[in-house]
Amino acid sequence: MSSSSPIGPIAPRRRHAWMRPRPLPRPLTRSVSVLVLIAWVATMAVLVNRSYLQASVNLATDLSRYGSAAEWRGVYYRGAKIGFTVRQVVPTNDGFRLEEDGQLEMTLLGATTAARIRTTAHVDDTFALRSFEFSLDPGTGPISVHGRVERPQPVGSRGDDRWRLVVDVTTGGVTRTEERALATPPLLTINLGRRLAREGLVPGDRHEWIVFDPATLSNVPVVVQIGEREVVRVGNTRMPAFRVDMRFAGLQTASWVTDTGEVVRxxxxxxxxxxxxxxxxATIMAVPGRVQTDLLEAAAVVPVMTQRIDDPRGVRRLRVRLEGADLSSADLDGVGQTIDGDIIEITRPETPAHGSPDPDAGRYLAPEPLIESDDPAIQAEAALAVGGFVGARARAEALTRYVNGLLDKKPTVGFPSAREVLRTKIGDCNEHTALYVAMARALGIPTRIAAGLVYMRGAFYYHAWPEVYLDEGDEGASWWSVEPTLNQFPADGTHLRLARGGLERQLVILPLIGRLRMTVLDLEFAPDSTSVLLATSPVALESSAFPIPTLPRDTDGWCGCAGQPAP
Known part of the structure; x- marks a missing residue:
């Protein structure tokens, strides 16, 4: 850590050597990085008010427009300088234009990434949002979002007295328009401080607003609580500011806001x-290599266990106790996963279950803004992937192998569009999942996104994968977890689902990072795996059983993600 850090040294956490997760193979590590990155960047959206990433704009030219009244801030991660932002408010004829630029430099899972930041929001003289512009280019093709807010119409003219948010999403040169009806006008995080200042910062006041997140195309409720005025140290000076606590997508943040709406910390x-x-x-950057280690350690859930999993592909059943999380969500039950209190059991299916058809499955056939299953290129590629295969199960498995072999395993900073993934043919777990879901829906196979944890080399890491609905008529109908990133059909028994749905649903994972505690209660391996008992070691494990798989391995010591599809 740089000696100039404003935070001071952070004592390292002590952990016995046997508790540390073993290093993941580099390609596999990259494939599971995106959920951690999404959580991290989504947090930045709250703290840094990120709404625009664009690597192609010259930073020096952009920063030259900021005057002496601009607000500059440094961004730190656990004491390490990782970026900066600059913001200004420009008066217009009918309100204000809020502008923000900046840069983040992240060393994540072996890859260093620099992200440009820009936000433009147009507000009225009360700082209520009127329109915004957003664009994100993760290096695999730009995604642009333009939004405008429409006021309620008088009853009788359109029969709708609600606010409306009209959003145009453009990927690959194709624009899709969506409309969202809202009970109250939406906000962007960039204008929260000014909005609070205008309404008056009164200790004890509580506000509930709807914030639109253009990165996930979702409306998220935000609860803001005004605290007492405090004296805050900012550099070498001290200044009075109100403490403002905000809960966003289950994540609690704290800000210190001046009477004029400037956020100083x-x-x-x-x-x-x-x-x-x-x-x-603010613009001095220093990104130490230890940031990578910190993010991995913060994201990994290292379980307490008396059995060792040498290869998770051999796990047929897993039973764990999960603590530190709200387990009341319906997403945790079903598709081979059951929950009883804080106990979760996962069973890998061998054949489709003989159950009645799911009447809700049909809704997972429709295209979505970033799951463009109606795109002609995706439809053509899907038909090519399953050519010659008959039946839902055979086609779903063929598609799993095809997507795994189609994409080059590389980390990306951003939010995947299936259309752009097909064009660039690169990505990690979210790109594999988005493309698989779009192609499966194009084939008439209901498919949805699951997000949660998967076991790899000594720890559980955050991950995303598809769930596909297999209806084989008299042979049964059921949902299966499949794994195009790791080339598994079905997915192994260590896939622990925490949420279902797109990026807006995956935000529920945010408050879990660093808080989950897991104890493995029971393990059952597939018949083609052999349990080997090891002598008692200094780490005080009573026994250790690990499977000896019969599946082929690639040269990297891991199947699927690191190389070609396994047979």
Whole structure:
């Protein structure tokens, strides 16, 4: 950590050597990185008000437009400088234009990524949102979002007295328009401070607003609680500011806001901090290599276990106790996973279950903004992938192998569009999942996104995979977890689902990072795996059983993600 850090040294957490997860193979590590990255960047959306990433714009040219009244802030992760932002408010004829630029440099899972930041929001003289512009280019093709807010129409003219948010999403040169009806006008995080200042910062006041997140195309409720005025240290000076606590997607953040709406300090439980700084100090970057280690360690859930899993592909049944999370969501039950209190059991299916058809399955055939199953290129590629295969199960498995072999395993910073993934043919678990879901729906196979944890080399890591509905008529109908990223059909028994749905649903994972505690209660391996008892070691494990798989391995010591599809 740099000696100039404003936070001071952080004591390392002690962990016995036997408890540390073993290093993942590099390609596999990259494939599971995106959920951690989404959680991390989504947190930045709250703290840094990120709404625009565009790597092609010249930073120096953009920053030249900021005057002496601009607000500069440095961004730190656990004491390490990782970026900066600059913001200004420009008066217009009918309100204000809010502008923000910046840069983040992240060392994540072996890959260093620099992300440009820009936000443009048009508000009225009360700082209510009127329109916004958003674009994100993760290096695999730009996704642009333009939104405008329409006021309620008088009853009788359109029969709708609600606010409406009209959103145009453009990927690959094709634009799709969506409309969202809202009870109240939406906000972007960039105008929250000014909105609070206008309404008056009164200790004890509580506000509930709807914030639109253009990155996930979702409306998220935000609860804001105004605290007492405190004296905050900012660099070498001290200044009065109100503490403002905000809950966003289950994540609690704290900000210190002045009477004029300037945010001088923000922090989150994930170790991210922003501080107001002079421009010359804010733009100094220093990204130490240990940031990578911190993110991996913070994201991994290292279980307490008396059996060792040498290869998760051999796990047929897993029973765990999960603590530190709200387990009341219906997403945790079903598709080979059952829950009883804080006990979760996962069973890998061998054949489709003989059950009645799911009447809700049909809704997982429709295209979505980033799951473009109606795109002609996706439809043609899907037909090519399953050519010659008959039956839902055979076609779903063929598609799993095809998508695994089609994409080059590389980390991306962003949110995947199936159309762009097919064009670039690169990505990690979210790209594999988005493309698989779109292609399966194009084939008439209901498919949805699951997100949660998967076991790899000593720990559980955050991950995403598809769930596919297999209706084989008299042979049964059921949902299966499949794994195009790791080339598994069905997915192994260590896939623990925490949420279903797109990025807006995956945000529920945010508050779980760093809090989950897991104890493995029982393991059952497939018949083609052999349990081997090891002598008692200094780590005090009573026994250790691990399967000796008969499946082929690639040269990297891992199947699927690192190389070609396994037979």
């Amino acid at each position: 923000e922090e989150s439980p994930l170790g991210i901090l922003t501080l107001r700084e002079p421009a010359d100090r």
